[in-house]
Amino acid sequence: AQKITQTQPGMFVQEKEAVTLDCTYDTSDQSYGLFWYKQPSSGEMIFLIYQGSYDEQNATEGRYSLNFQKARKSANLVISASQLGDSAMYFCAMRRPISSGSARQLTFGSGTQLTVLP
Amino acid sequence: DTGVSQDPRHKITKRGQNVTFRCDPISEHNRLYWYRQTLGQGPEFLTYFQNEAQLEKSRLLSDRFSAERPKGSFSTLEIQRTEQGDSAMYLCASSYGRGPPSTDTQYFGPGTRLTVL
Numbered sequence: 001a002q003k004i005t006q007t008q009p010g011m012f013v014q015e016k017e018a019v020t021l022d023c024t025y026d027t028s029d030q031s032y033g034l035f036w037y038k039q040p041s042s043g044e045m046i047f048l049i050y051q052g053s054y055d056e057q058n059a060t061e062g063r064y065s066l067n068f069q070k071a072r073k074s075a076n077l078v079i080s081a082s083q084l085g086d087s088a089m090y091f092c093a094m095r096r097p098i099s100s101g102s103a104r105q106l107t108f109g110s111g112t113q114l115t116v117l118p
Numbered sequence: 119d120t121g122v123s124q125d126p127r128h129k130i131t132k133r134g135q136n137v138t139f140r141c142d143p144i145s146e147h148n149r150l151y152w153y154r155q156t157l158g159q160g161p162e163f164l165t166y167f168q169n170e171a172q173l174e175k176s177r178l179l180s181d182r183f184s185a186e187r188p189k190g191s192f193s194t195l196e197i198q199r200t201e202q203g204d205s206a207m208y209l210c211a212s213s214y215g216r217g218p219p220s221t222d223t224q225y226f227g228p229g230t231r232l233t234v235l
Binding site: 046106 | 149151153158159161163166173174176207209211223224226229231
């Protein structure tokens with residue numbers, strides 16, 4: 001079964017600095033998708049960035065980039081120039097390939113609580 | 119462009135009562151998902167609809183849980199005979215995709231927080 005591990009329950013970063021949130025995954029599939037979501041205290045899960053397992057380049061979306069190392073099975077999220085509004089819970093998630101029969105569901109890690117300090 | 123909406127946002131009920139939650143997906147999204155999130159954990163998949171057809175259900179979805187999407191638009195999740203262990207955030211998500219799911223992104227609503235006393 002696939003598993004997502006986020007080993008940092010909490011992280012602190014100074015405003016305007018960059019921060020890396022770790023995510024490792026365990027799967028025997030060759031094709032899969034990796035996602036990062038942000039969950040503020042309001043509860044809504046906000047999609048940030050997606051990386052396909054066959055994508056040759058690391059995904060980027062504005063201040064967010066994904067450091068994808070397939071051989072190490074890691075998909076770390078990098079947030080550049082942190083802002084106070086970035087304070088939230090961040091979840092890494094994976095979707096399995098179509099052939100698995102469960103490609104529609106996302107499997108989430110336990111999350112990392114990021115606090116941006118002024 | 120409105121996002122996914124859920125109603126109610128909060129629900130407090132007594133053990134043994136039935137509750138029903140509603141989810142309105144992003145218009146034209148044909149895929150709808152329900153997840154459950156307990157405190158300090160990531161969301162766990164419950165069920166999936168493509169249009170009005172319920173195509174996938176998790177083992178987490180016991181017989182007391184039922185979900186519908188009658189016209190392929192909004193969806194309801196009902197919990198019968200609630201238990202204290204049902205206390206959680208119930209999240210709905212939607213996506214648009216043609217053919218088998220590939221990279222379509224799931225967009226989440228604000229969730230319904232259920233407290234069972």
